[in-house]
Amino acid sequence: MSSRKPKVIAYGFKHFRVENNKRVAVCKICGKQINDVISTTSNFVRHLKSHKESFTEYQNTTSIHIDPLQPGTFQLEHQQIKDDPYSPISMSQPQLDLSHSIPPHAITRLVRDWLAEDTPNFDPAGVCVGSQDVEATLFCKSPCSILAGIPFFTAVFTELGCTVEWMYQEGADLGPGAVTPTAVVRGPARCVLLGERPALNCLARASGIATRCSKLQYITSKAGWQGQVAGTRKTTPGFRLVEKYAMLVGGVSMHRQDLSGMVMLKDNHVWASGSITQAVMDARAVCGFSSKIEVECGSREEGSEAAAAGADIVMLDNFKPEELCVAARLLKEKFPFLLIEASGGVTPSSLLEYLSPHVDIISLGCITQGCPIVDFSLKVHKTVFEPFYGESKS
Known part of the structure; x- marks a missing residue:
């Protein structure tokens, strides 16, 4: 028998089998059947997160596999985290689409106000880049942050004729990485750059609030308290809709x-x-x-x-x-x-x-007052342009 030491065993999974070329497992805690748990970690990890008490040790899961020494038992390769009372609970799979709570006209009004504030008349820098199509990647540079503000970020670029493709859902824990690609923005170069700062400001603020709310929820749920953590009206003038929405994403009451x-x-x-x-x-x-x-x-x-x-x-x-x-x-x-x-x-x-x-x-007023932001940046992909004047050298 191999002398390899078994790795840490995941909580309560059993009955591994193959059905119709799909790997299937049954959760020992609730009996739910989980499909495709080996081909992708998302279903497995997502289900563990639904058992918040049991998932504490495995928030930074990187992969799963079956230990040949213990057939039928799923195992995790993970980075063990310290027992931090402020570790966030990922809200990566909210049961409700919270964006439906925001009236479309309210988002449009806010976005147009933000853009008008940032570019009240001319955009001289727009001449430098023109309207050729570009792609830009959104990066999160704050580890273990909760993503919030997708509807507002997307609306900024939609207003400018651009598109946004997200790699994560609203409320997702963006993980422990120092830099995490989060979305890709596509559109005319000058329009992507016009929307960059208003969109980043909104996303950074909303994600910061959601992250703090998630940490507060973790503290109370771990203690077994059955009440509700709530925000206050101590919000930024003109930005309350975003901040209250971020509280929802983070899992607390808006009050x-x-x-x-x-x-x-x-x-x-x-x-x-x-x-x-x-x-x-x-x-x-x-x-x-x-x-x-x-x-x-x-x-x-x-x-x-x-x-x-x-x-x-x-x-x-x-x-x-x-x-x-x-x-x-x-x-x-x-x-x-x-x-x-x-x-x-x-x-x-x-x-x-x-x-x-x-x-x-x-x-708690500190949900919005003095709350750290999540650091995001938007980087346009470098492109090699052909010269548009003069003769090229052969």
Whole structure:
């Protein structure tokens, strides 16, 4: 028998067989049949990612094979990663096409505004390159990033008469490589270069937010918390649609979109109204049954007043983690159907401290404020041009 040491065995796969010239496996965890698991790693890895708890060690899978010493057991060659609490969960196969949530006219309006901002009149550099067709490759230069913003990036180039061919789907983990080819843009040279910066700016920002959201989701899912991580309205003026969409791609709640959505009565509303009870009553008279009312509270007593007045959600703002857990538990005991949100000063490094079975939502301004971007670049393929004047030398 060979002395070769078996490699790390993948979680729970069995019953390898060949059917109609296709390799088939059955997942030991859920019993699902996986086709073509050897010819391509995508189906295999994608299915493992659906079992997030089990897939933690194998996020950087590079290949799979069968160990001849243990027939029927799939194995992985992978780069072992450290147990990083901020490692992103890939959302590479979202169940919904999130781009359908964006009205086409909204994308068109944004794209035209971005292009007009960047090129308000003449484009002198366009004379240098002309309108010959070129190809340019989009590269991601930030390892382990989540791709977000495809609809906006594509719309920029569509507006300019170019096409984009993507190598990854929205929400994909672009992997650990230092440089990852991500898409190819084709079109007239001057148009590709006109769209380059607006498209890259959008993609970099959206992917940065989605990556941070994915990491936050990983922290809470690993801890077994059943609540929702949420964004805020602390967004870039004029760019909220993109940033809220990126939160969706990253797997967190967008919270309310704007002031016309869910009613949130903050401290200034309460002080201007005279009391929490009065503010809730006035808001309910306007919004009726169709909107929830949330009240920002600085103490458990204020939370109790808000709930008694008919608030649907109480935000416990700027509580220390230990005080938050106690206040949330006491409020839930008195008002079992009340939703409780924690907010104020929560960061990725402190998020675990705020997790409580009595807290339903944790909102973080850092999802959009101070969030790092993902570094992308667009490189036109070099082309050798024939001279268009003078005589060529034989």
